[in-house]
Amino acid sequence: MKLREEQIERYSRQIILPNVGGKGQEKLLNAKVLIVGAGGLGSPCALYLGAAGIGKIGIVDSDAVELNNLQRQVIHSMKDVGRPKVESARDRINAINQDVEVIPYHLRITSENILDIIKDYDIVVDGSDNFPTRYLVNDACVLSKKPLSHGGIFRFDGQAMTIIPGESPCLRCLFPEPPPPGLVPGCQEAGILGAVAGAIGIIQANEVLKYVLGIGELLTGKLLVFSALDSSFRQLKVSRYPKCPVCGESPEITKLIDYEEFCSLQRKDEKV
Amino acid sequence: MSIRVRIPTVLQKLTQNRIEVEGEGKHVRELIENLEKEFPGMKERICDDAGRLRRFINIYVNEEDIRFLEMDLTPLEQGDEVSIIPAVAGG
Numbered sequence: 584m585k586l587r588e589e590q591i592e593r594y595s596r597q598i599i600l601p602n603v604g605g606k607g608q609e610k611l612l613n614a615k616v617l618i619v620g621a622g623g624l625g626s627p628c629a630l631y632l633g634a635a636g637i638g639k640i641g642i643v644d645s646d647a648v649e650l651n652n653l654q655r656q657v658i659h660s661m662k663d664v665g666r667p668k669v670e671s672a673r674d675r676i677n678a679i680n681q682d683v684e685v686i687p688y689h690l691r692i693t694s695e696n697i698l699d700i701i702k703d704y705d706i707v708v709d710g711s712d713n714f715p716t717r718y719l720v721n722d723a724c725v726l727s728k729k730p731l732s733h734g735g736i737f738r739f740d741g742q743a744m745t746i747i748p749g750e751s752p753c754l755r756c757l758f759p760e761p762p763p764p765g766l767v768p769g770c771q772e773a774g775i776l777g778a779v780a781g782a783i784g785i786i787q788a789n790e791v792l793k794y795v796l797g798i799g800e801l802l803t804g805k806l807l808v809f810s811a812l813d814s815s816f817r818q819l820k821v822s823r824y825p826k827c828p829v830c831g832e833s834p835e836i837t838k839l840i841d842y843e844e845f846c847s848l849q850r851k852d853e854k855v
Numbered sequence: 856m857s858i859r860v861r862i863p864t865v866l867q868k869l870t871q872n873r874i875e876v877e878g879e880g881k882h883v884r885e886l887i888e889n890l891e892k893e894f895p896g897m898k899e900r901i902c903d904d905a906g907r908l909r910r911f912i913n914i915y916v917n918e919e920d921i922r923f924l925e926m927d928l929t930p931l932e933q934g935d936e937v938s939i940i941p942a943v944a945g946g
Contacts, residue, residue: 624946712946737943738864758942762911775945808940810861812874819938820918 584609590682594636602798608636612682614795617641617704619692619720621668623780624734624787625710626658631788633676637795639684640676641704644668645691655777692716694839697723706730706794708787714761721746721754722839725829730794732787738773741783741809744802744821745790748830751803756824756831779811858886858931861938869894878937883914884927886937901939911942 586605591598594608614637618625621644632640648656648663648671656668663671669687676685688700692711697719701707707729709720717735724731724746731746733754746753786807793799806819829836860878862870870876876894880886891898903909906927914921915938921929931937 620946622946710946712944714942714944717944734946735943736945737941738945740864740943742940742943757913758911760910761944762909762942773945780946806940808938810874812864817938818918819915819940820920822920822923824922 584612586612590636593680593682597635603796607796607798610795610797611636611792612638614706615639615641615704616706616708616791616795617643617701618708618710619643619716620710620712621656621658621672622646622652622710622712623655623736623775623777624784625708626656626672627781627784628708628710628734628788628791629672629676630658630679631785632791633680633683633685635788635792636680636682637791638682639686639704641686641688641700642669642672643688643690643692643700644672645689655775655780657777657781692719694719694723694841697839698727701727701729704729706732706791708732708734708791710734710784710787717754718761719839722829722836724748725753725755726837726839732790732794734783734787736775736780736783739776739779739811741779741786741811743783743786743790743807743809744805745794747801747803751801752821752823753827753830755829755836756827757806757821759824759826759828776811779809782809782811857933859934859936860886860890861936863939863941865941865943866897866900866939869896869900880931882925882927882931883916883921883929883937886931887927913940914938915940 597603598608616632616637618629621642646668648659648666648668650664658675659671667689669689673685673687676683707724711717725748728748734743804821806821808817825832858878860876878886879889887898901912916929917936
């Protein structure tokens, strides 16, 4: 692949970086990244990955844009209210950069469809907004050995970790099970400061870029914890958990769990 | 013996919005008992009815997860930082 004149100009500020160069840019243009959720985390992540010239970005989201999303889901605009988020996200990415092929998946990700969707991608970004989807994405990535950038937010707290299945600890090594429904409120009830979502979504984009470029150190075996109220970033050590239900020594989870019922219950609660 | 304890947003209601509190205890279990006295309701948020740490909350002493140390009997020393880290799902 040879970079066109216009691409050399567009990406010049990252091509001149040591460890990136034209070769690195070609890696980015050949990379395929799947983002689960075009919300608070997925929006900033998709914008930065699209701007950097990731060649193919898949985006999964079953929702339409609502006015109350715009406070943090910066990829969507006023004119998009009512449109599927995946279409709005695709149009915005392509308005910035037409090098990017955006594949919209206007559906809810389930145990039935997830393996088929993730198989075409190099790395997955979890920007979902509920525990059932997070554990489904983790398990699917571990079982199919797909790298995963995990990010989560709650009010003024953010967390991020990168998972290389078989090598580094997964979400279940960190937290073996999701909390029971109702115990931990979602964004709708709990509230979220948009900039907290932005900070974590961009850290996830940065992890993806480093992974694709093969530079630096990933957040593997480390949980990055961001506390917005005192602007502190801390890294906590995460080890592979021998009793991990999905990647431990004798895993109980060998096929995907359908959390659909749990999920719809939780979603009903969240609508309040 | 004073231990700094980092409180996640989800529990800050119990600590009157404080992000960090001071606690005491020779190990994690004692620290949690003492926190419970000062901030009633804290223990049941962290531990189940049998007193075991909930599976979606981790406790770190400095940068280390107590599941890989001595669980709730992990010893504490003056100046240690204990972090309570719950799983977060928002996006």
